[in-house]
Amino acid sequence: xxxxxxxxxxxxxxxxxxxxxxxxxxxxxxxxxxxxxxxxxxxxxxxxxxxxxxxxxxxxxxxxxxxxxxxxxxxxxxxxxxxxxxxxxxxxxxxxxxxxxxxxxxxxxxxxxxxxxxxxxxxxxxxxxxxxxxxxxxxxxxxxxxxxxxxxxxxxxxxxxxxxxxxxxxxxxxxxxxxxxxxxxxxxxxxxxxxxxxxxxxxxxxxxxxxxxxxxxxxxxxxxxxxxxxxxxxxxxxxxxxxxxxxxxxxxxxxxxxxxx
Numbered sequence: 001x002x003x004x005x006x007x008x009x010x011x012x013x014x015x016x017x018x019x020x021x022x023x024x025x026x027x028x029x030x031x032x033x034x035x036x037x038x039x040x041x042x043x044x045x046x047x048x049x050x051x052x053x054x055x056x057x058x059x060x061x062x063x064x065x066x067x068x069x070x071x072x073x074x075x076x077x078x079x080x081x082x083x084x085x086x087x088x089x090x091x092x093x094x095x096x097x098x099x100x101x102x103x104x105x106x107x108x109x110x111x112x113x114x115x116x117x118x119x120x121x122x123x124x125x126x127x128x129x130x131x132x133x134x135x136x137x138x139x140x141x142x143x144x145x146x147x148x149x150x151x152x153x154x155x156x157x158x159x160x161x162x163x164x165x166x167x168x169x170x171x172x173x174x175x176x177x178x179x180x181x182x183x184x185x186x187x188x189x190x191x192x193x194x195x196x197x198x199x200x201x202x203x204x205x206x207x208x209x210x211x212x213x214x215x216x217x218x219x220x221x222x223x224x225x226x227x228x229x230x231x232x233x234x235x236x237x238x239x240x241x242x243x244x245x246x247x248x249x250x251x252x253x254x255x256x257x258x259x260x261x
Contacts, residue, residue, distance in 0.1 A: 006040070018043040022051055030055040032090070036064060036074040037153065042088035055090040060119055061243050062100055066107030069093075074153045084108050096122075122250060129251040132228035140191035140218070143179065144230060144248075145172060146239035147205070149197045165261030168200075168240070169208055174260050175238055176212065183216035192219045193230055195244070 006012060010021040022030075022044070030048050032041040034057050041057065048055040059065065064074065069086040072079055084107055093109070095101050096119040105111055136142050150167040176192070183190050194209065196202050202223055209219045222230060227244065228251075231237065237248040238256045245255045 012038075012040040012043065015043045015046065019047040019050065022047050022053065027053060029053060030090075032057050034059055034068040036068060039088075042069070045088050045090040049089075049091070054092075056092050056094055057090040058094045058117075059096065059100060060121060061246075062096075062103060063241050065100065065103050066109065069109065089113060122246075125247050125250045129228050129231060129247075132226065132232045134232040135222070135225040135229040136191060136193065136220075136233035138233075140189045141186065142191050142193060142233045142235050143175075144193045144195060144234040144237045145175060146195050146237060146242040146244040147172070147197050147200060148240055148242055149199045150240075152200065164259075166240070166259060170261065171240055171258050172208070175258060176217075179217055180214060183214065190217045192217060193233070194219060194221045195227070195230060196221065196223055197242075198223075 004025065006018075006021065011017040018040070030044055030053060032044055032055065035041055045055045045057065057068075059068075064077070066084055066086065067074070067077060067080045069088050070080050071085070071087045086107075086109055089109070091113070092115050093104065093113055094115050094117040095104065096116075098116060101111070101114050101116055104114055147168045150164065151169065154167075172194070179190050179192065194205060196205055202221060205221050209221065212219060227247075231244075231248055231251055231253060234248070234253055236254045236256060237245060238258060239245050240257060240259055245257060248255050
């Protein structure tokens with residue numbers, strides 16, 4: 001099957017360039033994901049509408065749905081909440097279930113644009129987990145912390161605190177402080193397996209964790225191991241609102257969603 005990389009074919013940050021690309025390639029239809037900050041999909045939907053090409057956007061989670069079809073980025077979530085306008089809409093939005101459909105309708109998107117199609121990825125999660133081999137032994141309490149790039153997405157403008165009330169580092173410190181207290185009352189040492197988001201700067205996490213010294217707690221920043229191998233090792237998975245938490249539930253792991261603030 002011939003494949004073209006749109007990022008190499010045109011400037012995806014320029015609407016006219018995206019329009020020209022679609023005009024030249026003349027696809028029968030378009031299938032995309034959705035993004036909070038990258039406008040490539042939004043420009044594709046808008047251009048395809050003008051060119052009378054049907055476009056389909058596939059959602060895979062329940063967070064920040066409406067803003068993905070607006071003119072705003074994640075850092076402008078507060079503005080979006082005050083004026084929910086959806087300037088970029090595909091022909092159909094494919095969602096996982098009725099809950100996602102209800103959320104979009106409450107956000108102001110017409111029901112006729114929404115199709116409940118399920119989420120094939122979830123069907124394979126447990127099967128993949130069963131085949132995985134643990135990345136870490138059970139000699140310690142393995143606490144997996146799943147990070148998210150909140151500070152990066154808000155670009156240091158303090159919106160992460162004024163709007164959400166927390167960020168990935170503040171939550172990590174809350175968790176670490178609790179584990180320090182717990183370490184005194186358990187015979188096992190604690191291993192924190194910190195999983196940075198793919199868009200995060202790993203070096204920034206080393207700057208956070210290197211000064212933390214505790215003879216009963218070891219911190220490992222893990223980006224290299226397969227996520228299901230890490231999950232296989234976990235005694236509990238902690239995070240904020242990452243999709244990884246949902247995958248952990250499907251695999252029968254206890255989770256803790258921490259949103260202090």
